[in-house]
Amino acid sequence: MSLSATKFVHPITTPPSTRSSDKPLFSTFFGSNHTKLRFNKPIVAAQRRSSSAASTSSPVVAVSDVVKEKKLKSTSNLLITKEEGLVLYEDMILGRFFEDMCAQMYYRGKMFGFVHLYNGQEAVSTGFIKFLKKEDYVVSTYRDHVHALSKGVPAREVMSELFGKATGCCRGQGGSMHMFSKQYNLLGGFAFIGEGIPVATGAAFSSKYRREVLKEPGADEVTLAFFGDGTCNNGQFYECLNMAALWKLPIVFVVENNLWAIGMSHLRATSDPQIWKKGPAFGMPGIHVDGMDVLKVREVAKEAIERARRGEGPTLVECETYRFRGHSLADPDELRDPAEKAHYAGRDPITALKKYLFDNKLASEQELKAIDKKIEELLDDAVEFADESPLPPRSQLLENVFADPKGFGIGPDGKYRCEDPKFTQGTAHV
Incomplete structure (x- = not known):
């Protein structure tokens, strides 16, 4: 049985959220004792209708029974193979090292404008995008460099775009917040909040139309729409959830909830901070996952993407993560509590993956160091290429x-x- 909007279960039990300024921001989020999804018996629609209107417990769709059955039948407790683990590690290291290099180049005056880095959120990009086919679509936000890299856009093209050079993936006209690649079906980074969600919904509609109306063979593309917690109070978000559920579009809405919208705490800005609840409200699955654990993200991503490809409609996934740097490189990052930042730094997704690989003897220290060196050389080449590339001609x-x-x-x-x-x-x- 796969994820289905008609198979609701009771939500996981979490302590009541607090927006009081005298309590740590992360008190009701991951890092507490409530870190695992619970699987309960489904309740039928009639039971939902007869439930008390005064109840504060909203239904949520959990990860499908298919995943559970696969685990029970599996002869191994390993979540990934060695090959899969090394692919995940390399992609996450590419994202982390690339963003660190961006910071260096920005402060050296090689990049201009606003540059928003992805450090700390790599498990979300890698966990989702590495389950896509090349033909599938990705729509990003202004924090889009790593999404582009995970989708396959070469580091040279992404770095050149950041340098404003003609060899960039947008020929130097997009810059940090507007990565785009027709070749890799990256439909763009979008600077305005929520701007990319309607584009992603349109791409998903196009896939469904070509498959069901035009009868094009192999037209089973899935679209991933990435956006942050600050977007989830905007009108486009709700309108597109409604359309996607109404038409059963092959799209996954991925909320990268890093708990802060620039300098605004998520808990202060949202009446109910549990974003995943908004999925069942529109008749689609809503899932809350630890966005600092690439293996948990990967498990949810696999089921949501396969569900969309089977024609069963959209899924809303809230990935709770954290950015290690300020909102942008121009942000001194003085608003967040140092204890909060230290708490999430201790949950670094790359460190967690390395530990899993070592504990399960899937990789050695030498193998991971070889990957680190490979990525460092790749980025040195990307910087050199971008620096030597020509500026766009005036005619452009x-x-x-x-x-x-x-x-x-x-x-x-x-x-x-x-x-x-x-x-x-x-x-x-x-």
């Missing part, structure tokens, strides 16, 4: 502004103004 400035050159106007000679070399050079008289 007017590209991708209008779908039809007529929209820009016709000059006195009857030709499109955008075709006038003097205009693109900034010397034409208009």
